[in-house]
Amino acid sequence: MRRWNHGKVLPVLLLCLSLLFLLAAPPFLFRRLKDKRAEDPFEPEKPEWTGILTLWDIPYISTGKGSTARWLEGPIRHFEKDYPGVFIDVRSLSTERLAMYLSGGKSNDLLPDMISLGIYEQPIPEDDLVDLLPGFPEKELDGIRDIAVERVLSGDRMIGVPWMMGSYGLAVKEEAFSDEDLTSSSKTLDYSSLNTLVKKMSFPKTSDGKKKDCYGFCSYADSSRPILSMIYGKDGKIEGDDGFSLLERWSREEGILPPDWEQFSYSTAFRLFAVEQQTGVLLGSSKIICDNRSLQQSGKGVAMQVFPVPMEKGGKFYQDQIAAYGVLRQDSSEKQKLSILFLRSLLEEDTQKQLVDLGMFSVRKDLQLYAEDEEMKILEESLSQAAAGPFGENRDRINAFWEKQKNREPAPVD
Structure with a gap:
């Protein structure tokens, strides 16, 4: 009988088994790895809907510094990482360009998925905006400042x-505090002290051989109306409070207020204050602080102190600078859900902390962004007392008051 040569057969058998493994293993291992990735809790799941979400940012609010569109790049990168296959395009539009898109009953196909909400008027019909209240966690809502929540409520809907x-x-x-009877050490001013400062800073001044008027007080009105923070007082009453009465007296005294100051843009008012230095007191937003610091870096600007707006006992601060985005109704529920998730992501703690890059403030009650910045801290702390704005039922009443003041005859000079 012929004997098998085990020394030769065994290597051949092993070689055949190796070839069989190399041919069969790759598909098997690929399926195992694919299954493992699907089970990995740290691997983001691809959403049911993928594509591009669009957001139109309208500059209803001027930031202290920087660009809102550029700031949004950070939150967008984070969101796109969490939701593979979903991309967000941001477009900055002026109010005039937005009006063109909305004119003539044009198709909603041209409109974005998300859009800035107006303040003194709402160009987008509120019925076209999704009600976010049913799916918004109550705990998350409770952590937002009350006035910010009021900003987005329309009846029983959250738009x-x-x-x-x-x-x-x-x-x-700073030069306003040169007298012994006035000090800049106080953290607040009442209307009596403010009146003293304003009158002191109203005088003719000679510079480079030229005489020019220096005014005591100035403000501006563009997409926001800071002057209303001084005259919208206790219990929501406007006319008859101390701030309103003081402005009425100043308007009757020559040299206190610049001519046509009610029509000033921010840039005109700031230039008069920090560049031409013809105004002693300027009422406005955190942009004044940021822009003045930029000037000081180049050896310009003005030495100044920052104070909260005077408030009567039992009063509340008026605030119209609250940015908000709404979601337009969409055919795809999954796309609508992703839009809402992105907007909610803007409320996350790390994202809200980045608002310092815009020189702005958080809507969250539990965050203080400017503990080490005395000037910005003063404005930030006043937000805890902000409880009135042109929102809900107040909007029509405040707009009517504003139009009345714009159209009234100038007060006779005493």
């Missing part, structure tokens, strides 16, 4: 997500 706030204050030139 947007508030994500950024500004604040108003008084910028007062």
Whole structure:
């Protein structure tokens, strides 16, 4: 009988088994790895809907510094990482360009998935905006400042997500405190002290052989109306409070207020205060602080102190600088859900802390962004007392008051 040569057969058998393994293993291992990735809790799941979400940012609020569109790049990168296959495009539009898109009953196909909400008027019909209240966690809502929540309520509907706030204050030139009876050490001013400072800073001045007027007080009105923070007082009453009465007296005294100051843009008012230095007190937003610091870096600007707007006992601060985005109704429920998730992500703690890059403030009650910045801290702390704004039922009443003041005859000079 012929004997098998085990020394030769065994290597051949092993070689055959190796070839069989190399041919069969790759598909098997690929399936195992694919299954493992699907089970990995740290691997983001691809959402049911993928594509591009669009957001139109309208500059209803001027940031202290920087660009909102550029700031949004950070939160967008984070969101796109969490939701593979979903991308967000941001477009900055002026109010005039938005009006063109909305004119003539144009198709909603041209409109974005998310859009800035107006303040003194709402260009987008509120019925076209998704009610976010049913799916919004109550705990998350309770952590937002009350005035910011009020900003996005329309009756019993929540038509947007508030994500950024500004604040108003008084910028007062240091030279106003040269007298012994006035001191800059106080953290607040009452209307009596403010009146003293304003009158002191109203005088003719000679510079380079030229005589020019220096005014005591100035403000501006563009997309926001800081002057209302001074005259919208206790219990929501406007006319008859101390701030309103003081402005009425100043308007009758020559040299206190610049001509046509009610029509000033921010840039005109700031230039008069910090560049031409013809105004002693400027009422406005955190942008004054940021812009003055930029000037000081180049050896310009003005030495100033910052104070909160005076408030009567039992009063409340008026605030119209609250940025919010709404979600337009969409055919795809999954796409709508992703839009809402992105807006909610803007409320996350790490994202809200980045608002310092815009020189703005958080809508969250539990965050203080400017503990080490005395000027910004003063404006930030006043937000805890902000409880009135042009929102809900107040909007029509405040707009009517504003139009009345714009159209009234100038007060006779005493």
